[in-house]
Each structure stands twice: as C-alpha cells, then as structure tokens.
Amino acid sequence: MTDTILKIDNLSKGFHAVRACENISLEINKNEVHALIGPNGAGKSTLIKLITGFLEQEYGKIFLDNKEISYLTPEERAQKGIARSFQVSSIINNFSVVQNIKLALIGKNKNYLDFLTNINLNKKLLKEAFYYLEEVGLNKKANELASSLSHGEKRKLEICIAISMAPKIFLFDEPMAGLDGESSELILQLFKKIKKRAPILLIEHDMDTVFSLADRVSVLDYGKVIATGTVSEIKKNNTVKKVYLGTEH
C-alpha cells in the first residue's frame, strides 16, 4: 500500500517550438500540500491542464491512486477524483451560491438526476449543499447570486465546489490571487483543514502562503523540475533563489 495519490511520470508537452513541460515526474502523497512554484511561463498551469485532461501529453503517464488516467477525458478524471480551481474564477455567475454547489453535487452523484422530480425540491441535495457551504462559511449567502459575491467569497465558492466533489486530490491554481490579507488568511486556514481529506497540489506566487502551507515544494523552470524538497531546503537552494525567489525570501 503506497501513500502516493497522484503520480506523474515523465510527462511532456510542447507548443510549436516552446517546450512547456519536459519529462516532468512528481509524486503527491496523502495528507500533503505540495506546492508547485516557478517563474511565469515555466509550465505550471500547463501541467495542471495535463493532469486534468484539458491538454493531452505528447508522452508520459499520469496515475491517480495507482490507476492510469493519462487518456481519460476531463469529465472522467473529475469523476475519478480530481478537483481543480482556476487562475480566473470559473463559477456560474447567474446561478445562486447554493445552485453552484448543487450543480457540482449532481455532477458527482448522477443519482440526483431524476427527470421526474424537480431538482429544486430535492431535500437531500439541498442538505448536502448546505453542509459544504457551512464548511467554508458561505451558508448565509446561499441564496445570493454568485455574481454579487466579493472576490474573496468567489474564491471560497470555487474551493467549496472542489470540496463538494469529495475528490482524491485538489489542484489549486493561484487561489490567493487578488485576495486581501483577511481573505488570504481564511483560505489558508481552510486549506490546512481540507488537506487531511485529500492532498493539495498548489500553484501560488504568494510565498508567505507557500511557506506556511507546503509540506514539499517543487520548482519548475522552462518546463523542467529543477528542485523538489521541503520549504527549508527550497529556501536554501541557490538556483531557486536565482531563477525565482530572489533575495527577499
């Protein structure tokens, strides 16, 4: 029995002359926050798209819970337990907050789709949606339009959608972008809580967040992993300092 939930083996992808990901191998283990950092354009978001099936690799393999998922569609991968958030918020703005969660739950559990019953009257679905909304502190905003939420609340809703999928792994792409200190702290505490359920692969440029959350950090540069280690190992790495961190950290 292995603790590895997500295994990326020798994954590669290019766009014309640009090698976005080159022979990337990573393992994300149970209960860990694994941060993926690197300069802009290093291939981080491309890697997330490869893992989630939005892009197809040229070669290499992806395993979730020891089962290969390399050629599954994004929907099939989501069903198998990969939940993600996006750099730019991707909630449905003209749905209410609770409707956004309900939609995710229906996607997860097809049993909720019963064409003879009005989905809005399904009490079990509503109860489950509220369970997750309470977890992120959005239950009081349940019936408000998602478009009316503040930026921080929209981020929380995205995370709530990911949590409601009860995934095997969370992939969060710059979840702290545009958040003030207060909202960042709330999301940080939320991540500390949910990593016990499923590991988190976190792309983030806010180093305060990365250094306080990550159990391990991998650094990408020009599509290649140039270092993997604990926070203290990465902070001391001179190459990482040169290409990414600079002298402040």
Place this chain on the structure above:
Amino acid sequence: MTNLLNVQNLKAWYADSQVLYGIDLKIESGQMVALLGRNGMGKSTTIKSLCGIMEKVEGKVFFQGKSIINKPSYEIAKLGFGLVPEGRRVFTNLTVYENLICSAKKGYWSIDKLKLVFPRLNERLSQMASSLSGGEQQMLSIGRALMTNPKLLILDEATEGLSPNLRNEIWKVISEIKKEGISIILIDKYLHKIKPLADYLYILSRGKNVWEGNSKDLNDNIVKKFLSV
C-alpha cells in the same frame, strides 16, 4: 507641483446598486498615490469610474483642469491615462508585438526599453497573446500601458500573478517611472512595497474615504483597523 487629477464626491452604481458614496482624491503632477482597502471596498470601481468604464457615475473629476466625468473611455485614454486593469485584459487575438504597439505613443518607453525589463516578452513577440501564461499576460498588460507613455499610470493589482523575482523587477520599474515624473495611482496588496514609494495614501471602506495621509502616518492601528485580519 501642479494638480493633475482632482476627484470630488465621486459616486458610482452597478445597475441600481450604489457602490461609491462620495470619493475624494487629489493627485499632483509626479506624485504616486496609493488606494488601499480590503476586497470589495471600491478601489477598482473608483479606477473604472475615473477611466470612463462605469455606466453610471456622478460627481466631479478634473484632469489637468478639464472635466472628464462621463467622458467615454477612449477620450480619457487619449488625454494620457495608461491603465493596467485588474485581470490583465490583453487583446488575446493579437500578437504580443501588436498588443504593445496598438496604442503606443512616442516617449521614454519603447519596445527596446521594454525588452530590457521583460526579456520573456521579447522571446514571445510574434506569439498570440492568448498563448501566453497568466503571468506573461500580466507583463504584457503592464508593457502595453507603459508604451502609451502616459501622464497618469494606473496600476490595479499589477503585480498579481507574478513570480517574486519579477514582482521585485516591477517594483523597480514603478520606482523608475516615478523618478521620470509620471504620476501614478497604485492598488496593490503588498503594503511593505507601497509605503516607501507612495507620496500619499487613501484608504477606502464600503465605497467611502475612511483615512488619508502619508506613509509615516499610516501606523499599525490604522492598518489593523482597515486593512488586516
């Protein structure tokens, strides 16, 4: 110093919902002014209102003595506003080069000067902007605004999504722009970077001015009350 921008009692609405309740701001030529506040307090809406992007605004806005309230955004841009908007908003169906030159004006900033600040953009000049990573699009957004050689540069979360190294480069560029005498309005969450650079700071809360002063006056109590957790 001469007054560049004078904003009095600025109010704005999203449909029927009022979000600004009388903002007052002043920027002198060559001055850097920071707008601070938690998420959703009206900073970006203030910027949009100044740039003619909001549909419904009231109040008085004078740029170099001329009223610009309710003028269309393209006229305001022609007067010398350079905006780096929240969320990049580059022209994704143009190349990097086309993005940079489409609104360029002659002045201190040129393609050659930009290449030194953003070597990554130089590598990507012929690529479509849609193919850039998020951070690269952010660089392009900053570059496009600089290429207009503006009288007033507005940076709304310009360092968002950038690596620590590049963020530091951007702060150096901002400091360089300031030395040139270009006026700047800055919104950013990195207060420790803003404080040494800003000549004057405004804090907004729920669509109103709640504090203003210089960096020395911005003490921990004020930060705690209006900005931090």
